Each structure stands twice: as structure tokens, then as C-alpha cells.
Amino acid sequence: MKQKIQKGVLIPNKRATFDYELLDTYTAGLVLVGTEIKSLRLGKASLVDAYCYFHNGELWLKNANISEYFYGSYNNHVARRDRKLLLNRKELRKLLDYVQTPGVTIIPTKIFINERGLAKIVIAPARGKKLYDKRASLREKDDRREMDRAMKR
Template sequence: MKTTASTNINIKNKRASFDYEFIDTYTAGIVLTGTEIKSIRQGKASLVDTFCFFSRGELWVKNMHIAEYFYGSYNNHAARRDRKLLLTKKELRKLQRTSDEPGFTIVPTRLFINERGLAKVVIALAKGKKQYDKRQTLKEKEDRRMMDRMFKR
């Protein structure tokens, strides 16, 4: 029987949407050990400074921090180890072709647990924003806030 607390895990990489313009998104499975999934179910994970890279035709996520499990003893995992992502061959080929082009990268944007209790990562094919694009994003965000305030009154 699944608990509702484990399905409410939704860890986001808020910085990614500020630094990158998302072109396409994919939902990928992630290969974890037993203590890693337990830490994620407790919400002790972070996507800050994470990125994806290809190695021998496989997609890996680097710098994802999953805190050590408190009750893990000698079976505990390394907090920032590289973790393999699971996608179809067609998706992997498409991502590798596009990410090899200059200016494109693959960034994890969200980590969640699906209804079956499996950890999933939403990755985005992204293009880096310039400084003026970031300023424009901030301006649009501020304008939306002002409009919301005006209509709420």
C-alpha cells in the first residue's frame, strides 16, 4: 500500500528556468540504490547545479545531491554520485544529436515520485539565455505580479 506522502514529492530546479530557455522536455527514469530512494521519499534531494551528459551512448546526471539516508549504516550511498537516466533509444539518439550542437545542454528540471512509487526526472533540452534575456524574464515576471495585484483589488 502506497502512502500519499511519498507521491507528493516534487523537487524543482528553479534556477534552470532563469538560466535556460527550454526547447523540449522528457520524463526519464533514474537508476537508484535502496538508500537513495528512501532519502528522496523523505524529500532530501536537490537539483541545484545539476546537468546531464552522454557517456558511451547512455545519459547520466551529474551533481544531483541526494542526502545520505539516516538509517543507512554501511549500505549508504555517495551523496553526489553520477546516476544513469533511463530513456528510449529513439529519445537518446535525438537528445544526443541536438545536445552536440553548440549552445544546447540537457538540464534536470524536476524530480518526483510517480503513482507507482518510482522516482522520475523531468529533463529539458535547453539553450542558455543571454543577460538581456534574463532581464526580460524578470521584467515579465514583475509585470505579471503587478497585473495580479491590480485584478485582486
């Protein structure tokens, strides 16, 4: 049962832009163990309930699900463990300033593998949307879809 490895793996968080208003974006490195990178290359990950938090001056990713590797045997990783994010001090300070304002959290928006084969994650400080904001987003999306359909005809 050989699985196909995707080129340019991109795992988006589809709920991020729907539930949150993104304020800024940062690209961070991801500290992974052996079989996690293999699962990522197969596209077996989910960021739906994930968020980032500070602990001892370091930024950590919580609730990101990277599925166990099929061929991992006893060396397999835990699917929902906390993972450390790699950023420089200046970026960490800016993110800490964002988080200290009420109502702002840090969420992951996508995971990708760069041209050097390293796993990277795009994170964004975000403010939660209200219900009426979500309705407006859905309405804009439907309007865009209708305009695209009209242009194709």
C-alpha cells in the same frame, strides 16, 4: 526523530528556467540505490548544479545532490554520484542530436515520484540565456505579480 514523508514528491530545479531557454522536455527513469529513494521520498534532493552527459551511448546525470538518508548507517549512498537515466533509443538519439548543436546542453528540471512509486526525472535540452534575457524574464515575472495583486484588490 520520525520524518514526514511527502505525498507526490516534486523537487524542482528553480534555476533551470531562469538560466536556460528550454527547447523540449523528456521524462526519464532514474537508476537509484537503496537509500536514495528513501531520501527522495523525504524531499531531500537538489538539482541546482546538475546536468546530463552522454557516456558510451548512455545518458548520465551529474552533480545532482540526493542527501544521505538519516537512518542509513553504513549502507548509505554517496550524495553526489553520477546516476544513469533510463530512456528508449529513439529519445536518446534525439537528445544526442540536440547536444551536438553548439550551445545546447541537457539539464534536469524536476524529479518526482509517479503513482507507481518510481522515481522519474524531467530533463530538457536547453540553450543558455544571455544577461538581458534574464532581466526580461525577471521583468515579466514582476509584471505578472503586479497584475495578480491588482486583480485581487
